[in-house]
Amino acid sequence: MKIHYQYTNSEEIMRSFIHAAILIALSFNVFAQQQAPIEPKGKTAFFNSPIPPEIQKAIKTVLDEQMKAFACTLTNDEMKTISEKHLKAHPVLFDSQMDPTRPGRILLEAFKKLDGKIENADKVFEEMELEKKGISKRLWDFQLKNNNFSEEHIKVIEELNPKTQEELDTYQVQLSIRMKRVFEGGLLAYRILLEYNKKHKDNPINDKTMVDWGIEASKKKEKVFMDCWTEILAQKYPNIQNRAEVLGILCKQSMMGLANLTNNRADWLPFFQEKIQKWNITQKVED
Numbered sequence: 001m002k003i004h005y006q007y008t009n010s011e012e013i014m015r016s017f018i019h020a021a022i023l024i025a026l027s028f029n030v031f032a033q034q035q036a037p038i039e040p041k042g043k044t045a046f047f048n049s050p051i052p053p054e055i056q057k058a059i060k061t062v063l064d065e066q067m068k069a070f071a072c073t074l075t076n077d078e079m080k081t082i083s084e085k086h087l088k089a090h091p092v093l094f095d096s097q098m099d100p101t102r103p104g105r106i107l108l109e110a111f112k113k114l115d116g117k118i119e120n121a122d123k124v125f126e127e128m129e130l131e132k133k134g135i136s137k138r139l140w141d142f143q144l145k146n147n148n149f150s151e152e153h154i155k156v157i158e159e160l161n162p163k164t165q166e167e168l169d170t171y172q173v174q175l176s177i178r179m180k181r182v183f184e185g186g187l188l189a190y191r192i193l194l195e196y197n198k199k200h201k202d203n204p205i206n207d208k209t210m211v212d213w214g215i216e217a218s219k220k221k222e223k224v225f226m227d228c229w230t231e232i233l234a235q236k237y238p239n240i241q242n243r244a245e246v247l248g249i250l251c252k253q254s255m256m257g258l259a260n261l262t263n264n265r266a267d268w269l270p271f272f273q274e275k276i277q278k279w280n281i282t283q284k285v286e287d
Contacts, residue, residue, distance in 0.1 A: 051249065058246050063185065063253075064236060070189035071279060074180045082183075082271045083176035088167060090266050094165040101162050101171060106133050107143060108158055116149045185257035187272060189225065191279060192254065196224045211262040218255070225254040 005265060051059075067073050074082075092098050096103075106128075114124050121144050125131075130140060147153075162168040176183075197204040205224065209217045229250045233240060261269045 009287050010236055052242075055242050055245050055249070058237075058240055058242065059249055060248065060255075062233070062240075062246070063188070065236075066232065067188050069277075070188055070191045072184050072191055074184055074187075075277075076177050078181070079177045079180040079183065080173060082268075083173045086176075086268060086271045087172055089271075092168065092172065094162070094168045099168060101168060103140070104157075104161050106130065106135060108154065108161065110135070110140075111147070111149060111154055114149065118144060118149075182257065182260055183268065183272075185253055185273070186259075186261035186268070187253070187257075188259060189254040189258040190269070190276070192228050193221065193224060193258070194279070196228065209261065210258075213259065222251060222255060225251045229254070 006164070095102055110124055110128055111131060114120060115129065121140070125135075125137065125140050131137065159283075193205045193210065198237045205221060210221060226247070231246055233243060233247060233250075261267075261272070
């Protein structure tokens with residue numbers, strides 16, 4: 001598979017487009033099957049209440065330091081290579097139901113039909129049968145509230161949206177690179193579980209539990225993350241503010257990160273084995 005890279009000069013537009021694409025795909029339940037981020041249970045992070053800046057800063061500080069300490073950071077080149085291998089093993093056909101950019105093209109057509117007349121939003125939603133095409137009313141309303149419907153802006157988004165298989169492949173690799181921190185979080189979560197297994201050989205997180213997102217398996221992993229982050233915060237960040245909130249979010253992000261690596265429809269974990277092997281930790285625990 002040959003992939004060419006072309007980057008837009010407008011980083012702000014690209015960031016806006018990628019964020020919109022993630023929201024669109026999440027509503028269509030495609031991104032959760034093909035990429036990241038996902039959550040095992042409950043609402044998506046994109047629709048949750050915003051995290052206060054001071055807590056965001058604390059979490060970033062903790063995660064940056066621990067990702068480095070546990071050798072979970074990824075370079076853009078590493079993520080590019082891994083993404084290309086993953087895409088080759090899990091190809092997504094252009095404009096298929098699994099194409100994460102397909103809903104974006106549907107929305108663009110709806111925007112054009114709307115022609116800037118927001119008062120016709122419900123009419124367009126019904127006439128184009130957007131619900132049947134995977135665009136929920138909630139997402140439609142969100143896009144109406146947060147999008148710029150000028151002809152110039154729509155044209156830019158249309159030009160960025162993949163139009164061929166090759167452009168789709170390029171888009172998916174680029175998106176993975178831009179989302180590499182999500183995968184770093186997944187690696188950190190996996191490393192935490194492996195470290196736990198090394199210390200608790202009598203009650204390890206076995207391979208089955210690692211990829212099981214049922215209630216009991218989730219509770220067991222969540223407890224490991226909670227205990228680990230509690231200890232890390234106590235030892236390394238004794239003066240951290242908003243400790244309870246930081247702890248809860250770190251635990252939740254660890255669960256999300258692990259889910260991204262072990263999602264059974266597009267399992268990313270095997271593609272990180274070269275990096276994982278450098279940790280020199282016994283990985284496999286028999287069921």
